[in-house]
Amino acid sequence: MSRVDLAPGAINPPHSHPRASQIGVIIKGKVLVGFVTTANVFYSKVLKAGDMFVIPRGLVHFELNVGKGKALFLPAFNSQMPGIVILPTTLFASTPPIPNDVLTKGFQIDAKSTLETLQTIFVNGFPCKPLSEVKSDDFFFDGLRTEGNTTNVFGSKVTSAFVTDFPGLNTLGILMSRVDLAPGGINPPHSHPRASQTGVIIKGKVLVGFVTTANVFYSKVLKAGDMFVIPRGLVHFELNVGKGKALFLPAFNSQLPGLVVLPTTLFASTPPIPNDVLTKGFLIDAKVISDIRSKLGS
């Protein structure tokens, strides 16, 4: 995960990431985000705080601050080392320099036609929809603008940008969510079978912890701008330990990471796990089980 700051009018110039698809969310400002496919189709949209975008691996893209003030966005990648190819410096400021002939001929800089060669440099998967049906909105999503309703027994709400609402994510192996926590609220102990997770705190004070397969517990209290990482499949939680509401944005290296919420998995499944399994497995009385079940509304 990264943070990208843009001064008014500034650009994150055309570039690509050879080893990763990218997902991102605008935190502040007004940003034009665009990319060009290998079929040379340009998709773009002006995004505001809470809006998301997705950029398929290896495609040329940019982000331009089109607002009046500063802009900030947070990209996440499904690689710990996505690589970056910044086209202006790659083409015109490499060491040693690319021979002039390559550039004048390649870009027809002294002739009429323009940048036809770039599209063949980059790698992409096959489109999942007929190209004629693909539109810019497939790659942008505003569903994370809205605060989740935390009026429930845990005081937390996870809102995810799934491929069903955000079609451009398909086959890219990335997902981002927002998690709202009421004061004292918890995202209860859970695991994601199919993904490692990274995340950044946007607001509030959050205790984040996980337990390894060697039964070691790692945890820390995090504030706005702080990050965490949870290895795939490990049991973890996030607890709001501040006075106000908290918000964090997790990102996953799967488009469908899966979610096993331990309280509901163990005590509120359908049909229920037999009491004997729980009393013997957790060394507790049946009374404890029925208490938990009734509080979970099961």
Ligand SMILES: *[C@@H]1O[C@H](CO)[C@@H](O)[C@H](O)[C@H]1NC(C)=O
């Ligand atoms: C939030 O959820 C609670 C419990 O389901 C419900 O009573 C309440 O109306 C919801 N609030 C909003 C603003 O939707």
